[in-house]
Amino acid sequence: MTTTAGLAHADTGAARAVALRVLGVLGVAAVAAVATALWLPQFYTATNLNSLLLQASILGIVTLGQALVLLVAGLDLSVAAVMSASLVVVASLSGEGLGGIAVAVLAAVLLGLGVGTLNGVLVAYRGVAPFIVTLGTAALVSGLQLVYTRGAPPGAIPERMRGLTQDGIGVVPWSAVLCVALAVALHVGLRRGTYGRRVYATGTSLGVARRAGVRTDLLLVGIYALCGGLAALAGVVLSSYVGYVDGAAGKGYDLDSVAAAVIGGVAFTGGKGGVLGAALGALALTVVLNVLVLSGIGSHVQLIARGAIIVVALAFIAHRAIKK
Amino acid sequence: MTEPVETLIPPPASMQRENTTLLRMRGISKRYGGVQALSAVDLDLRAGEVHALLGENGAGKSTLIKVLAGATQPDEGTVEIDGQVSAMATPAAARAAGVSVVHQEFSLVPTLTVLENLFLGTEIRARFGRVDWRAQRRAATEAAARMGVPLALDRRVETLSIAEQQRVEIARSLLFDAKIIVLDEPSAVLAGRELEQLFEIVRGLRDSGTGVVYISHRLSELTSLADRVTVLRDGKRVETRPMEGTTEADLIRLMVGRDIDAARHDRQHHGDVVLEVSGVRLFKGGPEIDLTVAAGEVVGIAGLVGSGRTRLANSLAGIHRPHAGEVRLCGRAVRLGSPRASVAAGMAVIPENRRDEGALLPHTISENVALPNLREVSRGGLVRRESERKLAEQVIARLDVRPKDTEARVGGLSGGNQQKVVIGKSLVRSPVPQLFVFDEPTRGIDVPAKHEVHRAIADLAAAGSAVILISSELPEVLQCSHRILVMREGAIAGELPMGASEEDVMSLAVGTPA
Incomplete structure (x- = not known):
């Protein structure tokens, strides 16, 4: 019985460690924020907080999808390509009318769902490694986009769409409200719903879930589709934010979304972590990157710092996961 | 080198065929948790x-x-090679x-x-x-x-x-x-x-x-x-x-070697046939398997590792798709190769590999119990914690799971208690499964837990479920089963009635007349 008690203790210890890590990340972000207030007073201007929340909401939405995929021990590296393609679809299909915008947004989200479904089918039914599948579909989507636009994307982002990111409640843009709403909805589904039970069971042990009657194949396809759809939605918000047509606007969001989710406590190995943590991870990462920008470091050095932060964060957290 | x-x-x-002792193992003992795998074993090997x-x-x-x-390192004992x-x-x-x-x-x-x-x-x-x-x-x-x-x-x-x-x-x-x-x-x-x-x-x-x-x-x-x-x-x-x-x-x-406890089961009248397996080939080009199990009956399956026992269990569970044949449960054909179809048809297969296929170790007892019972513990897609907890309490009470804490993580329980949770989550399914398949249900668990598992098997049969018990431990199979099927090389090598001896089983399992 002593070993039993010991193990149980170790488990609550592990849960506490996760909580501590999340708190630690938030703490670091808070310290950074206070330090910034002293060194970089412009951090707390309404303009900066607004753009920070805006960027965080775009990263947040795509990170929600990435977190779902990570929860079932997968990985989606096609989200950046989907975001770019989504922006191009919005630009080329929508006119200035509301109906046109609705059609364009719908088309973009359908594209994301489609790519995600393809990812899921290949992973679940063909057993291909998620890493390979999603790198492949990323190339596929980018290639199709190039063929469609011939390198020079047509159209423009309608003025009406800009409200999504330019208007809001005080410094909080509508896109951040959207992100929080999505996070809360997913959180409830995962933590309270039977859906979450199936997702966490599948992520923890596919074998156990299957034997319990969970249709793990369908569930995986659904998760990847959801991730693709969320990436497309993030692309729609990105188009509103950027305001012009850029065929590579989503670049970097693949790695950033993985980093944000992992920083937010989602384990690479599946079954551990949650979407709220992932969203907070997106916020933390954005804050850090924002401070780098404000501190006046040159853009090239920023890129190095950004890469270093992601690599260090992933290496640190992944290493701990392996040790367990 | x-x-x-x-x-x-x-x-x-000529020089080598003398009786020089190459290897001398003395008093080798090794314990794995509660299981004494070796006690004071000697082995000599001559050149x-x-x-x-x-x-x-x-x-x-x-x-x-x-x-x-x-x-692996022995707890006690020495190994000498060439006298050193x-x-x-x-x-x-x-x-x-x-x-x-x-x-x-x-x-x-x-x-x-x-x-x-x-x-x-x-x-x-x-x-x-x-x-x-x-x-x-x-x-x-x-x-x-x-x-x-x-x-x-x-x-x-x-x-x-x-x-x-x-x-x-x-x-x-x-x-x-x-x-x-x-x-x-x-x-x-x-x-x-x-x-x-x-x-x-x-x-x-x-x-x-x-x-x-x-x-x-x-x-x-x-x-x-x-x-x-x-x-x-x-x-x-x-x-x-x-x-x-x-x-x-x-x-x-x-x-x-040992004497066998007299079979304890009373010969009883079994009910209707619950499981019919006909013409199932576990291996490509392998032999066909036919078997039936009636309500209230415990059929033991013995055989050496690799004889096809676990593959049979996995075929029933829908994890393995047999190469031919048909499985019927209460007269209805079961779709093969689909775990969900097996569960829906009313089968519960307790897998051999508890850690990878039976239990979600990082999850709580109530979460584990809820997984195959999500419809019963939810309303409108949301899990009702109260019903979930009650279901877990049922499992804890029926199988005497320790600790009696529905929120304890299964990974922290002893092997025996983990196994009780794995069995329990099928036990409380509603409707109760008509067929239970236990694959090595007592491997690596302590003696009291073993008794609980045996009691659960007997109770299930008494309550009218059909039970298949697969085990490498002959005394267990002989003691708990109404009849015994012995598998060898993917086929059923023979059937033995209650009261058969371990010698009978072994000679069928290895394919030689005793």
Whole structure:
């Protein structure tokens, strides 16, 4: 019985460690924020907080999808390509009318769902490694986009769409409200719903879930589709934010979304972590990157710092996961 | 390994057939958690001897071999090789001391050639670190000559038959000058002429002075091949004796040995047929299996590891799709190859591998119990914590799970309590499954938990479920079952009534008349 008690203790210890890590990340972000207030007073201007929340909401939405995929021990590296393609679809299909915008947004989200479904089918039914599948579909989507636009994307982002990111409640843009709403909805589904039970069971042990009657194949396809759809939605918000047509606007969001989710406590190995943590991870990462920008470091050095932060964060957290 | 060429030249056979003791294992004991895998086992191996190691599944053979191979450390006891006490702290140390184990699963790289595999990691170097292929080829040819069979040195291993791959493994042992070669069920994968050739190789090794530990379940081959035999049972050495004058019936008696508790079940009237399996082939081109289990009946399935027992369980669970045949539950055909269809049809299969297939270790008892019962504990897609907790409490009460805490994480429970949770989550399904399949339900769990599991099996049958009990522990099968099916090589080798003896079961399992 002593070993039993010991193990149980170790488990609550592990849960506490996760909580501590999340708190630690938030703490670091808070310290950074206070330090910034002293060194970089412009951090707390309404303009900066607004753009920070805006960027965080775009990263947040795509990170929600990435977190779902990570929860079932997968990985989606096609989200950046989907975001770019989504922006191009919005630009080329929508006119200035509301109906046109609705059609364009719908088309973009359908594209994301489609790519995600393809990812899921290949992973679940063909057993291909998620890493390979999603790198492949990323190339596929980018290639199709190039063929469609011939390198020079047509159209423009309608003025009406800009409200999504330019208007809001005080410094909080509508896109951040959207992100929080999505996070809360997913959180409830995962933590309270039977859906979450199936997702966490599948992520923890596919074998156990299957034997319990969970249709793990369908569930995986659904998760990847959801991730693709969320990436497309993030692309729609990105188009509103950027305001012009850029065929590579989503670049970097693949790695950033993985980093944000992992920083937010989602384990690479599946079954551990949650979407709220992932969203907070997106916020933390954005804050850090924002401070780098404000501190006046040159853009090239920023890129190095950004890469270093992601690599260090992933290496640190992944290493701990392996040790367990 | 600097000059392996020289070490390869076999010493004159005459010198080697003296009775020098190569290996002396004394008082080897090993405990795994609550299970005493070995207690004070002795084993002697002489140079130029084929020594058979015999015992039921779980008798301790594998553990003893692991100790010899340096893969595990004994709690007590010593290993002497050539009169010197060896620590055998690591597989590398055991290898350096001259011990080689040829496992049933080979450790060859399929895409490399035979020659490359033979010297993988131990290449003979010429100047400037180049591989000395000529020396390697020469050494390999000599090893082949010593075995008495040719080796196709330049063929890729993946193009070889199983028998040929096995020879490559044995040749590799010879190349690093192994004095002691352990062959773990080498004949299990062979038949006919290949089998004869294996025996020739083994005799050749013996004649050149190597000590061979030979593990096999095929008793008939042991009586002709082995010089001596050591029989293990329940982690103890029963006897070591010369093979001459020993019959197969003697061996079975030694392996099984103990008196059997009188079967406790009353003969009872069983209900309607619940499970009908007809014409199912577990392996491609394998034999067909037919069986029926009635309501209220416990059918035990015995057989050696690899005889198809677990594959049968997995076929019923929908994890494995059989190559042919039909499964009916209460008259309705069950879609094969779909775990969900099996669950929906009313089957509950308790898997052999608790950790990977039975329980979600990081999750709580209530989450584990809820997983196959999500519809019962939810409303409108949301889990109702209260119903979930009540269901988990039912499991805890019915199977006496400790701790009595629905929110305890399953990974922190003892093996026995984990198993109770795995069984319990099917037990509380509604409607109650009509068929329960238990695959090794008591492996690695303590005695009180074992009794709980046995009680649960008896209760289920009494309540009208059909039960299949698969177990390597013969006393368990004999005690808990109304009748026993013995599997061998993917087929049902025979059926025994309640009250059959362990000898009866073993002789069906190994395929020889007792």
